[in-house]
Amino acid sequence: MALVVQKFGGTSVGDADRIRAVADHIARTRRSGCDVVVVVSAMGRTTDDLIRLADEVSSVQPPREYDMLVSSGERVSTALLCMALAELGVAASSFTGSQAGIVTDTDHMKAKIVDIRAGRITEALEAGKVPVVAGFQGVSTERDVTTLGRGASDLTAVALAAVLGAEVCEIYTDVTGVFSSDPRIVPDAHKLLRVSFEEMLEIAAAGGRVLQLRSGEFARNHHVPLHVRSSFTWEPGTWIVEEDDSMEQAVVTAVVHDVSQAKITVARVPDKPGIAARLFRALADRSVNVDDIVQNASVDGTTDISFTVPRTDLATAVEGVSGHLADLGATGVTSDVAIAKVSVIGAGMKSHPGVTATMFETLAEEGINIDLISTSTIRISCIVREEDVERAVRALHRAFDLA
Ligand code: ADP
Ligand code: ASP
Ligand code: MG
Secondary structure, eight states: OOEEEEEEOTGGGSSHHHHHHHHHHHHHHHHTTOEEEEEEOOSTTHHHHHHHHHHHHOSOOOHHHHHHHHTHHHHHHHHHHHHHHHHTTOOEEEEOTTTTTEEEOSOTTSOOEEEEOTHHHHHHHHTTOEEEEETTEEEETTSOEEEOOTTTHHHHHHHHHHHHTOSEEEEEESSSSOBSSOTTTOTTOOBOSEEEHHHHHHHHHTTOTTSOHHHHHHHHHTTOOEEEEETTTOOOOEEEEOOOTTSOOOSOOEEEEEOSEEEEEEEEEEOSTTHHHHHHHHHHHTTOOOOOEEEOOOBTTEEEEEEEEEGGGHHHHHHHHHTTHHHHTOOEEEEEOSEEEEEEEOGGGGGOTTHHHHHHHHHHHTTOOOOEEEEETTEEEEEEEGGGHHHHHHHHHHHTTOO
């Protein structure tokens, strides 16, 4: 029997009615003759609420306890969904990440999956049940509960789909697919019927949170077909597919923005070999993910180095750099959270010059100043002021005729 993994995000299971609607859909899928493994997120904004609660309780949050806390939201959804399925006569069993055999390393809050021992899931399937798995979490090799990073229920779903050999991993969310821009900001954005993994990964990395980046990478590496679609309309959504020469490559496919980053500037570091290595080693040792990096031209043998990091890593990063200032020979470190990144992405960019010029001209016409620039073969990103970013997205979406 064909196996489908269905993942439902927070809004999709946001209240009792939504949970019943999701249960109906799972029952329909079962009736159509498929085996189903379900992965759920925490209801609505539960994870944000739990994080806020922790902040109210204490400024000291041991990572083990943080994971114990925030993983609880997903557990609630699994049990409630199984109850809704029971009322429909569909046999189902809930599983925490640990029970589902998601084994991770010990890096709390952003743990990596090291093994999947899905024995209990296959047993439940063989018994004719629908396994309902709590997303976003696992158990470490030290037997503690871990979480896999924000938005990582997508990763749980893709990882299970890979190990169980599912025909497709369906990511159900509150929009009808992957769009040419966030439809909440650009109302005339259009839905993409198919996107290559190459473009999807750039969209995810640039902040288009409709699919979590690591889940996209995992799906590409393990050849898991992905279908991003709506749990409100249930209509067909966007297929994420392997690159294929017959696909028409749009010059620009999407305009994406990200307001989750902050900028750090290390002032007046000596312009000599080994300094950048030392700086970024200090950050890597603290598991800080550095994104864009710019080193200015040196004056009098010293230069400023600026880079962006996730806002959630800002305090750790600043503390890490501050501890090395003397060692680096730098005079100080400053940070700025009121920044945002706007990116244009398109596989056709490789063979079409001029995208960068159009992007800069468009931002200039809007009077938007560019702080940092970075590129890949199919992406151009600019760091701008946060208050300008939505205007930048709309202007670029217009300039590249994506409506
Ligand atoms: P879920 O809780 O279902 O995982 P997310 O909030 O993580 O949902 O992702 C869905 C949201 O992603 C949408 O509500 C939309 O606002 C946002 N989004 C950002 N960029 C895009 C895009 N290019 N296409 C579709 N949605 C996008
Ligand atoms: N509930 C988790 C979060 O909000 C995981 C997820 O939704 O994918 O990040
Ligand atoms: Mg998500």
